[in-house]
Amino acid sequence: MADSPVRMRPEIAALPAYKQGRQAVADGYKLSSNENPFTPLVEIVEAVARAEVNRYPDATGPALRAKLGDRFGVTAQEVHLGAGSVALLSQFLLAVCEPGSEVVYAWRSFEAYPGLVTVAGGTSVQVPLGPGATHDLDAMAAAITDRTRAVIVCTPNNPTGPVVTAAGFERFMGRVPADVLVLLDEAYFEFVRDPGAVDGSTLIGRWPNLVLLRTFSKAWGLAGLRLGYAVGPEHILDAARAVAIPLSVTGQAQLAGLVALDHEDLLFARVEDIVGARTRLVAGLRDLGFAVPDAQGNFAWLELGDRTAAADDVFHEHGVVVRAFPGSGLRISVGEHESVDRVLEAAALLR
The missing domain is CATH 3.90.1150.10 (Aspartate Aminotransferase, domain 1)
Known part of the structure; x- marks a missing residue:
C-alpha cells in the first residue's frame, strides 16, 4: 500500500x-x-456483573472519589480517577506541556514515559539511573531548567525495582521550583517493604506542585478494568480533568474499586x-x-x-x-x- x-x-x-x-x-x-x-474476589465479580453496561457511568465517580478522599484525608475534589495511572500521566502531561517544554524522568523507567511526553508535545530529558538501578535525584534536580514543566518520579522504579527514599525525596522537592509539576508514580506502592521508602500519602499538602499517582491494577488485582487515581491540589487535578477523555472510567471499574476497598x-x-x-x-x-x-x-x-x-x-x-x-x-x-x-x-x- x-x-x-x-x-x-x-x-x-x-x-x-x-x-x-x-x-x-x-x-x-x-x-x-x-x-x-x-x-478476583467473588464480591468483585458480583459487583461488576451488577453494572449497567447499557448506561454511561457517572463520569466523576463520586462514590469512589469520596471513599478515596476519606482514605487519604482529602476532599473528593482532590481525587481524580483515570483509566489506569498511565491515563492520568497522559492527562497531566497534556495539561502542562507545550512545544519546547521538557519533562525530566529517570531512565530506564516506565517504558510509556517517552511516548506520553512526545504525544503531549514535550521533550524528554532522561537522567541515567544511579548505582543499584536507583533514581539519581541529584542529577534529576540538576537537569531541571526554565523549560521544565514536569518531573516524573517512579517508586518503586519499573522495571528495575528499587524505591526512592523518603529523605531523598524531601531533599529533591526542596530543589524543584514551585512551578514545576512533580508526578510521584507509586503504581507498586503496596508491595514496598523498605521502611525508608517514600510514602506519597504522608506528603499530601506539603508541596503545591506535587501529585500522587496510584492504581488498582497491581496489588488490588483489577488490571483488566483499568482504574487508577491521582491525589493532589484541586486546581491541578481540574486541569487533568479538562483534557481527559470523557467517560473513560467505566461503571464496572468504579464498582470494583469500591468493593476492593471494602475487602482490603x-x-x-x-x-x-x-x-x-x-x-x-x-x-x-x-x-x-x-x-x-x-x-x-x-x-x-x-x-x-x-x-x-x-x-x-x-x-x-x-x-x-x-x-x-x-x-x-x-x-x-x-x-x-x-x-x-x-x-x-x-x-x-x-x-
Missing part, C-alpha cells in the same frame, strides 16, 4: 506504537505484565503472599550469581545487556513469558508460587 497522503506530526509518525510483551504460552506462566496472579484485608493478604514469592525469587536469582537490584515491586530485574534477546528465548522455551527490553535486560513478574521454580530452572541455564 502506498504511503498515506494524510499529514501527520513528524514526531508522532516516528513514534513506535506501544507493544505488549509476549503473551502466555500453553502450560506456562505469563510473567511479562506485572499482573496480580490471583483471580483479604486483598492485602494476597499481596503479602506475592511479597513472599518475590523474596524467594530474588534470593534464588542471586544464588545463581545474578546481581538483582533491590526488588520492592512485584517484579525482579536482570541486567543482561546484549544477552537480553537470547535470555528471553531461553525463558520462553521453558514456558516462562518475561518482559524483554532489548539491549538492556529482563523484567520478571512475580506470579504463581509454582512459577518461581520454573523461572529459576530457566535462569540457571543462563549462567
Whole structure:
C-alpha cells in the first residue's frame, strides 16, 4: 500500500506504537505484565456483573472519589480517577506541556514515559539511573531548567525495582521550583517493604506542585478494568480533568474499586503472599550469581545487556513469558508460587 497522503506530526509518525510483551504460552506462566496472579474476589465479580453496561457511568465517580478522599484525608475534589495511572500521566502531561517544554524522568523507567511526553508535545530529558538501578535525584534536580514543566518520579522504579527514599525525596522537592509539576508514580506502592521508602500519602499538602499517582491494577488485582487515581491540589487535578477523555472510567471499574476497598484485608493478604514469592525469587536469582537490584515491586530485574534477546528465548522455551527490553535486560513478574521454580530452572541455564 502506498504511503498515506494524510499529514501527520513528524514526531508522532516516528513514534513506535506501544507493544505488549509476549503473551502466555500453553502450560506456562505469563510473567511479562506485572499482573496480580490471583483471580478476583467473588464480591468483585458480583459487583461488576451488577453494572449497567447499557448506561454511561457517572463520569466523576463520586462514590469512589469520596471513599478515596476519606482514605487519604482529602476532599473528593482532590481525587481524580483515570483509566489506569498511565491515563492520568497522559492527562497531566497534556495539561502542562507545550512545544519546547521538557519533562525530566529517570531512565530506564516506565517504558510509556517517552511516548506520553512526545504525544503531549514535550521533550524528554532522561537522567541515567544511579548505582543499584536507583533514581539519581541529584542529577534529576540538576537537569531541571526554565523549560521544565514536569518531573516524573517512579517508586518503586519499573522495571528495575528499587524505591526512592523518603529523605531523598524531601531533599529533591526542596530543589524543584514551585512551578514545576512533580508526578510521584507509586503504581507498586503496596508491595514496598523498605521502611525508608517514600510514602506519597504522608506528603499530601506539603508541596503545591506535587501529585500522587496510584492504581488498582497491581496489588488490588483489577488490571483488566483499568482504574487508577491521582491525589493532589484541586486546581491541578481540574486541569487533568479538562483534557481527559470523557467517560473513560467505566461503571464496572468504579464498582470494583469500591468493593476492593471494602475487602482490603483479604486483598492485602494476597499481596503479602506475592511479597513472599518475590523474596524467594530474588534470593534464588542471586544464588545463581545474578546481581538483582533491590526488588520492592512485584517484579525482579536482570541486567543482561546484549544477552537480553537470547535470555528471553531461553525463558520462553521453558514456558516462562518475561518482559524483554532489548539491549538492556529482563523484567520478571512475580506470579504463581509454582512459577518461581520454573523461572529459576530457566535462569540457571543462563549462567
